[in-house]
Amino acid sequence: MAIDPDEWGAASDFDDVSGQVAICGVGDSDMSKASGRTTQEIVGQAVERALADAGLAPTDIDGLMYSPMPEQFGVAAFHEYFGTSHDIWESRKGGGTTGAAVAPYYAAEALRTGTAKYVLNTFGVAWATQRGDMTGGPGESHAQDLFKQNLEIPLGWFPQPVYFATIARRHMHDYGTTEEQLGAIAVACRRHANLNPEAVMREKPLTMAQYLASPKFVDPFRKEDCCLISDGGGAYIMTIPERAADAPKAPAIVAGVGLGTSYTGTHWAQQPAFTSTPAVFSAPAAFAMAGVAPGDVDLYTCYDPFTIVTLMQIEDSGFCEKGAGGEFVAGDTLHFDAGKLAHNTHGGMLSHAYVLGISHVVEVVRQLRGEGAAQVDGCEIGVYGGYTGPQCSTLVLRKGS
Amino acid sequence: MAARDERDHRVEGHITRAAFPLPDLTWPLTAEFWAGAARDELLIPVCDTCGRSRWYPKAECLHCDGEPYTWTAMSGRGTLFSWVVVRHPFLPQFADLVPFVPALVALEEDPAVRVPTRMIDCEPADLDFDMPVTVTFREITFTGVDGSVTAPLFVPAGSAE
Numbered sequence: 001m002a003i004d005p006d007e008w009g010a011a012s013d014f015d016d017v018s019g020q021v022a023i024c025g026v027g028d029s030d031m032s033k034a035s036g037r038t039t040q041e042i043v044g045q046a047v048e049r050a051l052a053d054a055g056l057a058p059t060d061i062d063g064l065m066y067s068p069m070p071e072q073f074g075v076a077a078f079h080e081y082f083g084t085s086h087d088i089w090e091s092r093k094g095g096g097t098t099g100a101a102v103a104p105y106y107a108a109e110a111l112r113t114g115t116a117k118y119v120l121n122t123f124g125v126a127w128a129t130q131r132g133d134m135t136g137g138p139g140e141s142h143a144q145d146l147f148k149q150n151l152e153i154p155l156g157w158f159p160q161p162v163y164f165a166t167i168a169r170r171h172m173h174d175y176g177t178t179e180e181q182l183g184a185i186a187v188a189c190r191r192h193a194n195l196n197p198e199a200v201m202r203e204k205p206l207t208m209a210q211y212l213a214s215p216k217f218v219d220p221f222r223k224e225d226c227c228l229i230s231d232g233g234g235a236y237i238m239t240i241p242e243r244a245a246d247a248p249k250a251p252a253i254v255a256g257v258g259l260g261t262s263y264t265g266t267h268w269a270q271q272p273a274f275t276s277t278p279a280v281f282s283a284p285a286a287f288a289m290a291g292v293a294p295g296d297v298d299l300y301t302c303y304d305p306f307t308i309v310t311l312m313q314i315e316d317s318g319f320c321e322k323g324a325g326g327e328f329v330a331g332d333t334l335h336f337d338a339g340k341l342a343h344n345t346h347g348g349m350l351s352h353a354y355v356l357g358i359s360h361v362v363e364v365v366r367q368l369r370g371e372g373a374a375q376v377d378g379c380e381i382g383v384y385g386g387y388t389g390p391q392c393s394t395l396v397l398r399k400g401s
Numbered sequence: 402m403a404a405r406d407e408r409d410h411r412v413e414g415h416i417t418r419a420a421f422p423l424p425d426l427t428w429p430l431t432a433e434f435w436a437g438a439a440r441d442e443l444l445i446p447v448c449d450t451c452g453r454s455r456w457y458p459k460a461e462c463l464h465c466d467g468e469p470y471t472w473t474a475m476s477g478r479g480t481l482f483s484w485v486v487v488r489h490p491f492l493p494q495f496a497d498l499v500p501f502v503p504a505l506v507a508l509e510e511d512p513a514v515r516v517p518t519r520m521i522d523c524e525p526a527d528l529d530f531d532m533p534v535t536v537t538f539r540e541i542t543f544t545g546v547d548g549s550v551t552a553p554l555f556v557p558a559g560s561a562e
Contacts, residue, residue: 146425149428156501267457269517
């Protein structure tokens with residue numbers, strides 16, 4: 001497909017599913033560093049908790065979504081874990097990362113047509129346990145890309161912390177973004193994690209002075225700019241709003257979904273808009289479907305592998321002008337109790353756990369119910385921004401009754 | 402990319418190609434790039450149909466859908482687009498390299514082409530955005546890996562080689 005070089009990506013053309021799907025149950029596993037557990041054990045625990053939260057039995061689940069990554073919780077794993085054998089519709093268009101936002105879009109048809117009544121979306125990793133076995137560690141999937149093997153890695157441009165530190169430095173040049181502004185993101189997430197008993201970094205405070213004193217191991221990044229490596233997973237259960245009204249907890253209603261793709265994929269060095277993310281495409285689409293504006297959002301969670309990725313998604317989602325993200329996030333803007341743009345109130349991948357976004361959606365649902373550990377006052381509209389390599393996704397959730 | 406499964410040398414998450422992270426000089430899509438470097442030439446593919454550079458070298462041109470392309474020698478001049486200073490070896494094979502300065506260089510002939518490279522023979526504190534840089538060809542080696550390959554690295558323009 002030939003493209004205009006200025007058009008570096010596009011939004012997927014999604015049908016309007018606003019109001020058609022509700023999230024009626026959420027759960028996540030214990031979050032930890034290396035635990036010795038398998039991915040299936042981790043996800044199974046999250047699913048048990050989501051079922052209890054929704055007041056459902058394993059046999060009620062007749063739809064299952066997960067990501068196409070290895071070791072995910074497919075139908076066979078579900079049946080093995082719960083000792084069940086009933087028919088289950090399945091789709092690999094869910095899971096974590098971008099899938100945690102677009103799973104409701106693909107579940108909508110199965111729910112509308114009666115193919116499934118309750119669709120479970122799960123994701124989990126045991127990467128903290130497994131990291132020593134992978135050539136590239138969490139960079140493994142990138143190391144397997146042959147353009148990277150033959151044009152990037154031999155020159156040392158690898159792995160993710162190097163990609164995104166390179167982007168951060170250019171963002172600093174283009175827009176005047178400072179290290180302290182990136183630090184404000186890390187500090188806000190850590191404060192939220194300190195309030196969250198489930199967060200891996202719950203007992204480790206981080207002040208701005210500590211952030212600035214930390215060595216720049218991949219300059220301009222400090223380790224506090226980078227997400228954790230964790231064992232953990234999460235799950236949420238979707239149904240139609242009419243059925244969700246019978247659930248024990250208030251449902252979260254899917255108001256809008258968007259998906260954006262960059263044509264240069266994970267070859268970030270060649271992305272024409274070097275300091276942008278495909279949230280430029282996904283967020284306007286999701287907000288339009290939801291009929292809300294960025295200014296209406298009470299809670300913004302996003303996939304946060306690095307502080308700069310949060311900063312760019314905040315800009316690209318329209319919470320501020322492009323390039324103004326540094327000034328926007330400075331100070332207490334992102335804190336749960338500042339009354340501005342509460343962000344990653346569970347601690348995010350920077351300080352809760354690196355479970356690739358599934359816990360962000362779990363957190364949004366809890367916040368809409370008023371169950372957050374760092375609860376945002378009057379939280380009625382919450383957003384999750386997913387990111388993975390070539391794509392960004394945006395999920396707008398509204399408080400149900 | 403039909404060749405992928407046969408050529409990525411992967412077994413259960415391990416890249417088994419012994420020379421990794423040296424490049425695979427036999428991979429068809431980049432073999433010319435490395436053959437050029439061995440002759441001290443920085444080669445970039447240029448689309449035969451629309452005349453635009455095609456970086457990275459994909460089967461189809463992103464701009465015109467054309468297929469044939471020609472590896473073309475560049476001047477080796479460019480500007481420093483961005484860089485980082487790596488003080489932690491992300492791969493054990495990088496152990497003897499740190500600290501080093503992976504960088505992206507925008508080429509003079511087409512600044513949309515950003516070449517992943519390393520800045521050498523300079524102090525990181527002296528680097529600046531969009532400063533003129535020049536290619537230099539050096540042997541690269543990795544800790545615990547046999548062999549070496551000639552690679553296009555960059556230095557600040559005007560500095561002695």
